[in-house]
Amino acid sequence: MNKETDLAGAVAQLESGMTVGIGGWGARRKPMALVRAILRSDLTDLTLVAYGGPEIGMLCAAGKVRRLVYGFVSLDAIPLEPYFRKAREAGAVAVSELDEGLLLLGLRAAAEGVPFAPTRVGLGSDVLTYNPDLRTVASPYDPADILLAMPAIRLDAALIHVNRADRRGNTQTDGPDPYFDELFARAAARVIVTAEEVHDRLDRSHPGLVQRSLFDRGLVTAVVATPFGAHPTTMHDRYGTDMAHLSAYVASAAEDRGWASYMADWVVPGEAAYLDRAGGTEALARLPVPQF
């Protein structure tokens, strides 16, 4: 069994109109090389589901997005995502703005194959005002217990970046937090894993790190080697956020043809040119992992 492919092969597993979940959290461990490949593709009309970082702003700026489902979109040290802001302030994308925990519960319901998850989260807030499709249910045990019925968020695909994968689809992450990648994977019909390193068999090359596994390999449909593929986001413990890159990205949003320039400079030439332009892999490996 060999699920390894390249970025083009992974993008070929996606179709316009799909609902796509993106793993990681904010500006941490995002599958950015794959996002750049999507930016270069003719995919469009996507619904994105994420604890959002720069991937959300970029895909919005490139006109790839029909709908966003998120609890937040942020670049961490830079709190506001500039192109997400632009898209929202122009009314350019439909949104389901959810509590972070509701997003978790929606993914978990999809993973468990149930239509909704009962919760108090969201009640009394404007989450219900601006998500008019959300419904409440009365507890069958006590009708005064009224709960929000958070619907399952089913994904056509999940995109997840890890430190190591093998060709059979096993994964390992070294960071302090697995975030909700397992739920994204279980909620999805297919899972594309990009990895800093792809090995033949992790059970042979890295047998002592098995508890860093994110989920079982049977969920995974494609594995792609993308060294520094989370750049400019953080990849514990290999490299940190590229703050200079993110600052320039933020500044580009204030320019007239800022996004067109970013695309032309960073995305269009492809991943090898991207890493060169970013300073080369030796310099990238020295980017400090941020501490909070």
Added chain:
Amino acid sequence: MTADFTLAELMICAAAEAWRADGEILATGIGTLPRIAAGLARLTFADGLMLTDGEAMLTEEPVPLGAGGAERPGFSGWMPYGRVFGVLWQGRRHAMVTPVQIDRWAQANISCLGPFHRPKVQMLGVRGFPGNSISHRNSMLVPAHSRRVFVEGEVDVVSSVGFSDRRWPEGMRRPEIRIGIVVTDLCVMDFAGPGNAARVRSLHPGVTFDEVQAATGFPLVTAPDLGPTPAPTTAQLEIIGRLDPRGQRATAVRGNPPGIRRAVA
């Protein structure tokens, strides 16, 4: 015995009080002053508090701001976001946050300003505010007390819930909403007045109630024991210095004013 202190240091000491009676729960101070305040509470009167390193680890020694490498303590537990939701849905957490807008019902907003479907300013999104506010106690810290923050009507997007009746489903047994304290650059408030009215508990040195009221978009009442916000002790200032060795607190309040205002000419 007190020394010279800044307004930020006064606010840190006032903010630490939020966690005094909390026992063994997760204290989350988001932002420079709340984070120092949680560490100060842990090291002075709230030994049971659980603190994180700002990411996914629990620590028994508050991590100094900006600390790297050997300055960082060892870790006593693992608290990835998945566990944070477990803790917070149980109510075993008390966060201190800095909303962009707060209203008379203690509702707060960090989502966006203006109409939701085409906002004037898109901010973060509601983040965890809806779930936090229905699950556990929340305090707030406001570095610039003004009518832009303490708005006259309702906040633009109710991100964290409060005492308003407007949005609860019909027939629902209402959950208990727990608001801690609100520490600003002018005073310390809570929402424990009659009918959950906003109430001034203490005024920072040199600040009058009328000034606070003028900077607030809704009516305030005073606590029966209204007095001055206590000045930091030298012991507190020493701990604050250890928790923030690079002086990030100097940039938390505009102009980093002294804790005791000079008389206005």
